Amino acid sequence: MAEDLQPQSHVGKSFPIKPKLKPKARTLSQTPESKYWSSFKPHQIPNLVSSIHSLDYSPNPPHLFAAAHSASLTLFSSKTLSQHSVINSFKDVVSCSSFRSDGSLLAAADVSGLVQVFDVKTRTPLRRLRSHARPVRFVKYPFLDKLHLVSGGDDGVVKYWDVAGESVVSNLLGHKDYVRCGDCSPVNAEMFVTGSYDHTVKLWDVRVENSRSVMEVNHGKPIEDVMFLPSGGLLATAGGNSLKIWDLIGGGKMVYSMENHNKTVTSICVGRVGKDGGEEAMQYRILSVALDGYMKVFDYGKMKVTHSMRFPAPLMSVAFSPDCMTRVVGSSNGIIFAGRRKKKENEESAVGNFWSLGRVEEPRKPTLRPTNYRYFQRGQSEKPKEWDYVVARPKKVKLGEHDKLLKKFRHKEALVSVLNGKNPENVVAVMEELVVRRKLLKCVSNLDNEELGLLLGFMQKYSTVPRYSGLLMGLMKKVLEMRAEDIKSSDALKGHIRNLKRSIEEEIRIQQSLQEMQGIISPLLRIAGRG
């Protein structure tokens, strides 16, 4: 108690000199979430024929993903990000594809109005579903349902298919414009939503008799993509440059509207973030891509954009692998921007241990005897246990050579030693310390020619750096004044001065051009301010 109340004494301490602190960057790349999203190592898959309309992951490991581009559907391995196989049996541009919940079948729709079901392994078309009169834009397997399909197209009709019989179970009418997208509920096999260019999203339930929509929400813009959020109670719609979150259980109320994109949002998907088993284990995020080339990560819990990434092309589609290891973004010029995280070995080994049966008998260590050299060293490198109270050794203050010299009041030696070092910050810090001790000019006058050359070289390099110029410009003037005689008599020093002159002239030129620029900009700013 009494010790806590005691003011700690500052007696007998010595402080090493420290360079001035640098301002910390206030960019967002520092957050753990940004770190997570940047940890996807970028990888480009180029040379696909044209715009990638759709990307879909297989729900089964090893999580193949299908990219629909032009008149073909390419399957990629998500491990190596290399091409796995190509399905070419399309007559027209493929618009959409969907894996079945077990990953063995794949449904794909094309612009000719045909929906085909393929075996993923053999790539043979098993069923052809022909009923749409106009291009089909959306096809999807319902949740945990292996027998049915939902599709929608430019004829404005949403069809619920019986796949085995290649027949339409019900035609769901209601959209007044092209149906472009849709999603099936992640909690219910009978419910799904579709989005259309008539600005509305309709919620359908196939159990309802009269084939009317159960609910509809109006986004206000032609809808490009619609998606259930993992809870099944929320809906995300993308249209125009906005992304909106809707509460279905609450009767179709809009929860939030995110308008961070500059151009049309083309595709959205659900991503997950966070470490496995941590406190923030696996939180869901919405990934949205837009024609402006940005992918944004939206945290719909905090209603905040937590990360944003720029790609050099308009983006058309996005997908995030179920194992959280890869994310792929499709662009309009046929490039897939994939990203893959590094796998941690320990995760796998942990899983391995979990499955291994019984305990593996560990080989017993032989007890150490005094005959062994290690006997005498035992315990020396022991790591403290978690519960151990560690008596920390008092931290030793690290003193640089210049610090030691400054402590001995050998000022000139300190300056020279730090000039020989590589760190300009330290040099300036030592100079500042010398200023405080009123010894800098004395030091300068004591430098011999070689050391003066060192100082001039340093000044030539750094005197125009804005952080140091305040001190160095003043010092340079003084140095030139004080040591004019020595400089005149030495060729080497003259050379330094010439270099110095050149760098100063260059700086002046830069300043002049900056001023010109400022002259151009400031009236504009004035006008903008007035408006």
Next chain:
Amino acid sequence: MIRGGRSYVSSLPAFSNDAKRLLVCTANTVSIFSTSTALQISSLEGHTAPVTTVIVEPASSPANNILCYCWTASLDGTIRYWDFSVPELLKTINMKLPIHSMVIPSLLGQPADSNEKQFSLFAYVSLEGTRGTNSKKHKSKPKLLHGQVCKCNLTESRLVGGVTLAETKVPEPITISSSGKFFGIRKRHKLSIWKVPDTESERVVLRKITLHHTKRMTVIAFHPTERTVAAGDVTGRILIWRGFGDKTFASGDGLAGGKMISNDEEGPGVRNDDDADSCTTWHWHPSEVNLLFFSSDGAYLYSGGKEGVLVVWQLDTGKKKFLPRIGSPLLYFTVSPDPSLSSISCADNQIHLLKMPSMEILKSISGIKLPCSLPEEYEGFGSGVAFDLSSALVALRTENYCIQFYSLFDDRGISEVQGCERNHQPGDDVTVVVTLVALSQDGSMMSTVEVKLAEEGIGGLVCLKFWASESQNKKFSLSTIIYEPHRDAGISAVAFHPTRRVAVSSSYGGDFKVWVCNDELEQKDVMLQSSGWTCHAVGSYKKKAMTAAAFSADGSILAVAAETVITLWDPEKNVLIAVIGETLMPIVTLSFVGKSEYLVAASWGSKPQLSVWNLSKLSLSWSYMLRVEAVACAADLSLFAALALLPESSKCQESIGTTFQGRDGVILLFNATDPVPVATWSARKAKGGTLAFLQVNPSSIEENISDGKPPQTLLAYMNGDHEYVLFDPYGEETHELNVIPPKDLVDPEEIGQFGYASIYGELPEFELKRNQTLWVPSVPSEKPWETLFSGSSHNLPPLTKLCSAFLESLLEKRTAVVE
């Protein structure tokens, strides 16, 4: 009324016999500190002027270690004898002349005879008297002060007639050898040393020798066993005379014969015909030596001086050991009876307790730090004092670039924050200055401004620093450093927003900046990770230097003084709301009066002014031509207090001169609506003083003042020497005091009985940490001896325990306070 902030280093402290307590002279009282905790346990109160000497009566045998008797001498002309364990005054001897120093040789080292009691106890005192009264030769200069060394019979309480050992221009401190055989004083270039006679009586003639040197001497010390004396001079030299007084003193002992032969043999280094074998000189200290002390075995000599390094000399070889970076000039060194403990007093009002052979600092008794000297261009700046109103702390800048937090109620240092990471060398000229300290209203945030002075125009730097403390312990950690916040212009003021994490800094460069802590920003949906301060807005008014800034009580208005006008801003939107008035000289202080619509401004210079502005009318309400040193506003009332320096002219006037003798300032309590002050008090050393209204939480006031209705707020006044006083400005009695000549509140010599104290008398010093065992109540009303022995005999405690309790119950006990 609470006083505090007294100097702990005015004179040499003394250890108690068990080395568990340290007696320190603190102005009129002697404070007793525990050496294990470095906290004050009790105090001896009774002297009416600063105490100059405290001597603990040594124990004759280890068994008597618990004896706690001490002698004190004071400038009020009395010598008092105390039992400091109780504490109780036993005896008072009035000498009628101010005593500057006292030694009692017979307490030291003399063999304890069985018939010791028969001898009277003699002390040698250094008195201050006027030449006219004591010396008939110099009647022409009767006013000249001078000092004299006299002998005094303590047993019979009188000066020994006719024995004036020496006369000096100023009273000199007397130094005594630890054996008690010699004592001496320094007289400019000379040392005078007397030998204490073996048998003390009034008639004995003391033998004296004189040692000469060419420089003025500053300190002397005697070797504990040998006849060796060391003296330090102003140039930093230490002179050691060995075998002094062989001729003069030895002859008296009857050993004269052999030594007298070597009469014509000059000792090496000994000047004139000084009576010493040899004189050696050591020179390490670059300036004046303040401290000299021989270790108790006589093998080492401790020395220290202005540069703040304790040097240990090995006496035989002259080898040195150092305890460097103490950070302030050293004044005194004392050893305790416990050989492993000693204390060193520093000029910055700190007493460090040293663990001896290793010279580690165990504990520090930290008094309030003294105001630091500033280079001239920063002389006009405020006093560098900030008050934490809620917890009654004061933050002071110190010489060694620290900010000391000092608790006003507890009268002790709480913590120190290293404001800038530098070592302070006391002798060096000041090149880095902490110019401003500001605390937020809740005390959780601090801002300091430090200036590095340029060397011939190179390398000047202004830094604004923001600090944050996590909890109430006032351990501030650095949050943000801003280099050159207003380019190279100096900062004139920093003020915190009363409720939010917003601050404003105004500069002489013509702009002010509003700073926002990022925690504040985060609420506005801006993602930021670390908390730090960023610039929120910049404002300027006609490129005039901004000289002061203040937030209103609710934080909705920011007032910034642009030289002579006051500009009012909306701190949120950074919009100029209004400009008011024009003063004669640039404004240096701005303050909103509580929650009222008034604003107080003070300006200095050739035409100083205290002006009160009405914000609803945007006009001057009233003003005075007063040089106002500090302004403090009560939090919720429309009262404010101003500390005004008395103008030179009024000091010269005879009529006022009698009233304001030695006092240079007045504290005026105003109601903002009325130019007539509600109350006034006069104050001493007002230059550089500060004022603050402290909020008092009821828990602390309970112990503080046992009055029925505790005051809501206390007014704190801290003078230029950082001595402070807390009092209730609204007490009924204070208003009555208005008409009679104002009483001095600051000067300890003349305590104005006032307020509560005027009716009920002085309260004891308020002590949070009072040791319960030492708190002895006055005689209890019930009779313990009636119940002490009741009960069956086998249940009774042993007789030895009972006896002491029984006797104790019979003894009458008094409290420490002497009326």
